[in-house]
Amino acid sequence: MSSSFVVHKFGGTSVGNVAAMNAVQTIVANLTSDKIAVVVSAMGGKPKVTDLLISLVELAKTKQTQEIQSIIDSIEKKHAEAVAELLPKAVGDEIMAQIRHDLNTLQELLHAISIMRSYNENVTELVSGHGELWSARIMTQVLNHHLQLSGKKERFAFIDSREVLTVEIDPNHGPVVLYEITAAKLRARMEAMKNATHLCITGFICSTNEGVVTTLKRDGSDFSASIFGRVLKAASITIWTDVSGVYSADPRRVPEAKILPQISYQEAMELAYFGAKVIHPKTMAPAVLESIPIFIRNTFDPEHPGTRIYHRRPPSPTNNAKQIVSGFSTIDDLALFNLEGTGMVGVHGVASRLFNALDRIKVNVVLIAQASSERSICFAIPAKNALDAKEAIEAAFFKELHHGLIDTVTYEAPVSIIAAVGDNMSQTPGVCSRFFGALGRAGINILGISQGSSERNISAVVRFEDSGAALRAVHSSFFLADQTISIGIVDSRSKVGEALQNQIFQQAQWLAKKYKLDLRVRAVAHGPNMKLHSTGFDPASLAEAKVQKFDMDQFLDHVHAGHIPYALIVDLSNGPEMVEHYPSWLASNCFIVSSNLHVASTNLSLRKTMDREAKEREVVLDTEACLGMGVPVLSTIQNLLQTGDSITRIETSWSSVMNSLLLEIQNTKSSVATAIQRVISTQFSALSPNDIIDDLTGVASAKKMVLLARELGLKLNVTDAKLDSPIPIPPTQSEPWTIAQVVSYVGEYESAVASYSHSSRPMRMTTTLNATGQGSISIQVHNIDDPMHPFYNLIGAQCGLAVHTDRHAPYPLFLSGTSFASDTTKGLAASSLFSSVLNIARTLG
Incomplete structure (x- = not known):
């Protein structure tokens, strides 16, 4: 077993209810390490406990007493239900007594706020952090209860991170961790607990050096896990959440998004910056400094290995453009500004004045691109700041605008940034080509382009309404097969x-x-x-x-x-x-x-x-299957033509129903009505009545031959074919045919069809295309009695095609296949x- 700590952080959804907490207990029970630190968030679900706590402060300010009491009751109920199901009564009662005490204290504080009608940020920080205290206390006892039932000696020690995690508040960067002080406090705490090897730590909350309770702000629980990972010199940090790792793109917008098995710290930071719900860059900083790998895994699918985030992978000489990109992300609701004019060329300080103007109104610049001619600068900012930014820029460049040295300040909103992220992209040919080519094929207009010198980011600005299609297009280009x-x-x-x-x-x-x-x-x-x-x-x-x-x-x-x-x-x-x-x-x-x-x-x-x-x-437009032969007829004809051969005549025998009918009459000497009934029921029951009529009259054969004629460049229509079938084309009727009507109609031509039964060999319906001149098509039933004829050995529903060409004379090129029309050949038709x-x-x- 490992001699180093492993840190496992469980988010709000992972401790959101009884089932989730049981899943956490199972995960922790299956860990093989002998030193485990578990960091937990407040109970999640809908609504989240932290959100409820924060709402209490504003409700107190507006003196909404009933709403406050309702929320406090729901918070107590949420925790009481979990405790009742997860823990023995004696243990649960002790925890609930502490939670009720904390809620009473909060109510007193809220009452004071309602009297003062005001509060400061410190109050919000104090109130919002209680959820982690409660969930960590519950989780500590849940884990210990299982250890006791399993007969193990180890026990988890509850750590209130407000007592050990010490920060200094920076007005620009928020809480800055004081690692030496934090490490010393944690070491002292662990020594007081006889060098505890199993810890259950509250996430999110901390204290200043002066003892003022505060929080780590956004993604604070993840940050807590990384901080304690560094302080404990952990071998790994695992963030357990409700997804199975880092996706190659937002799966809500890209259905084909895949879980990435591994990415570098730098790639994860880039993806996070561009909106990916991965892990906040600040969260990773402590782990990066100590080279601690971070794993993103799913509490509700613990068998999935998830994503490993670790130090930059060395470039492989075998990597190609498709392999080098790890993922894509977007930032939406931006405004793209353009500052342009001849008065900018060679003038010192233009960029400085521009970004100082934006800095004065506290606007964050997301993307910057400048033409090498110095004539223009474009940049992207949040769309909500667009009007204020335009006024600030116009004020900063009032003189240049007045004298026409700079054109009007323009912007387009809303726009989105699509970012491709991957280490060593600049060292791999073809990445930009594939990225921008995908956008072009999808018809996406690109408004701006930026690539950082870090080698791991290419960004394109597109219209907001195109962002979904753009994201799917570039993702497919790198993550789907080219075919x-x-x-x-x-x-x-x-x-x-x-x-x-x-x-x-x-x-x-x-x-x-x-x-x-x-x-x-x-x-x-x-x-x-x-x-x-x-x-x-x-x-x-x-x-x-x-x-x-x-x-x-x-x-x-x-x-x-x-x-x-x-x-x-x-x-x-x-x-x-x-x-x-x-x-x-x-x-x-x-x-x-x-x-x-x-x-x-x-x-x-x-x-x-x-x-x-x-x-x-x-x-x-591939119509090969229309011919119903199962052999490549059209491509064979094209090969003949493209190699310079000349086709003079094509003969076919592919009227499957008619040829089977003629064979049936020849063999059984039965009436035409009986024969057609038997042929349909035993061989062609899947054919529609209309298809059977087209086959018997020769119309289907004419249509197929028209396809071949047009392949040869002949301007023939079905109506040009000369049909000589014993069963004529029936009058058009408004309703579809039924099988009974087909049998009755065919029976009307008993004498015409039966006359073909006296031949020594079965008769066949054949179709001939004369390919010389303007071409002609003829269809007839006749006796094939010449042993040298290519159709001589065809039987019943078998199909045959003979192509007469100059090069193949005197013998034709012959193709034979099984008809798709019969019931037994539907799989063959599908194969074609x-x-x-x-x-x-x-x-x-």
């Missing part, structure tokens, strides 16, 4: 949609580890509903997510999150209305993977708009869509 894709899935609850989601979930971890590809399904839609997730669904969160009414604009905005590098929408729907949104999706920098065959039936004008948007935005997503991902980053 992070936000995915939205339309028609997610179809069988293919569910299969696709499952495949992405199953492969996500492996893809991230193997290829640093981070696929995040953040939005899913089905019919009138949708579900959204800030960081990305997993199976559990998808099942539990709240269902919302589908809103296209909200869906698109969520998928196209500015802080995630890439956005992609997978359209599994089969309606023309969704295709109408493609231009706006592409214009929003969204990639599209579509299996919606209606994309082929769009007019040429709309298709040109899609292609133009895709080209301008450098995104992709997943492959398209991965193909796009390979082009990114």
Whole structure:
């Protein structure tokens, strides 16, 4: 076990109620050190005891007696409830007697204030520090009670820090610790307690050298822990709170924020200065002087290792720009001033006069940037001081303003500072490029820039309304994989949609580890509903997510999150209305993977708009899955064209329902109505009735061939195709088809379909694209009796495609695959869509 003290400080939430105090007792009981100092805050919760105590003083001044009594009663009740549950009655009664005595004393003081109708700061300091006295007394006995029950000899000694922690009040810097006096007093106190090795110390409170009770002000309990860590020459200081460490950014604004396992003292100070809820820089000072590591850990998740704050890490030659930045933080509600003019160039004392003017009105300057030409100085201050600062500056430069040597003093408010923090940033190429590039890609306008010579801070000033998007954008650039894709899935609850989601979930971890590809399904839609997730669904969160009414604009905005590098929408729907949104999706920098065959039936004008948007935005509309073959047809055609080959003709056989129907009739000699009923029920039950009609009439084949034709640059529409199917296109009807209506309609063409059953071999529906000239598409059912024909060995729902080119003559390039239309191939259809997503991902980053 360690021969040095370890200091563990527990904040207000850690001692806020019975459950929290029990958690503290368990944590302390599991410590292996033989010297332990526990520092505690006042009981937290809502409201905090310290806040209640402070409010009493002002209430006394205004003589609000009833309110005072109500607060005192609530304070007593809060502590009494904890004592009753945590301690034996005899011990608890003794503590409550002391608390009631203190409350009575406070009431007498408050009564005096109500008579005088005034008070000073010393009174507030005295009253506000009682919460720590009470919680420390309770916690001391809770810890000792457990030690007694465990049969251990050690006992915690209660230390009232007012009796040992001595400070001197500095009007500018607040309480300054007198370490030698404090150490001597603590040493004497511990010797009087037979060199106690277990201490329970009040945080926050202290006394001056004259014995006047005061406090350590903001973050005083953390400061107390650091002070006692230095005085006790502790091996470590652990701050227990309600978060599991220091985050890379505010998790309320950046859902992807991560716990940092370690940061340097200097990085922690920078993050704290720029608003991160870490630990106050002043708190760390005693620990830094003695090189004592500080740990930030979660009382309510004690197994989490938290964040270690320690001395600066040496730069690693292998560190890159992404690895060097530890975190990001912001300061909001600022005003950015600009002082500019030719009369500033080469003039001595301008900066001195400017900042002296601000000093006279006690305004803190947060950021300063000056052009090397000396023509302008910009600086940021709290927005609440903007008007006073403007008047002070105009008064200081009245002469220059009057003679036009300095332009008018201007400022913009509110603005925010986004700060990137990391040791040795100036020694690592690419940090600024990545930081400012992320802001540029997110469309964030930068108002000012500053980088300190300390090498560990880069700051950008942005408009307040842009601060959230800016913070998420820069954080993503450094903490997310370069190939992070936000995915939205339309028609997610179809069988293919569910299969696709499952495949992405199953492969996500492996893809991230193997290829640093981070696929995040953040939005899913089905019919009138949708579900959204800030960081990305997993199976559990998808099942539990709240269902919302589908809103296209909200869906698109969520998928196209500015802080995630890439956005992609997978359209599994089969309606023309969704295709109408493609231009706006592409214009929003969204990639599209579509299996919606209606994309082929769009007019040429709309298709040109899609292609133009895709080209301008450098995104992709991938329609490979529309062909339903499971092999890369479109990319194969593009490879042929790009290598200089010439395609003269394309033949396909991909009417799965019709080809299966013809095979069924050939094998069973049953009626057409019976055959189609059996084919649908056994193979294509997942297809909609409308999709079945499109397949049987050849319309679906025509749409697919139009996609290939347009890939070749031919200006063909579905209406240009010559359809020669035994089942003609039915008249348009207002209501969707039913399966019964499909069977009945097909049965009407018994003789036409049955005539194909007399062939020695099963007939097939084929589609031919003549790619010469302006091109033409023809669809027909015929007998494939030539053994050399590429479709000769196809059976039923199998698909085939033959590409005739100059270089491949006299034999075509032949591709064959399994149809996606059948019930057994939904996983294959999902795999094809997943492959398209991965193909796009390979082009990114």
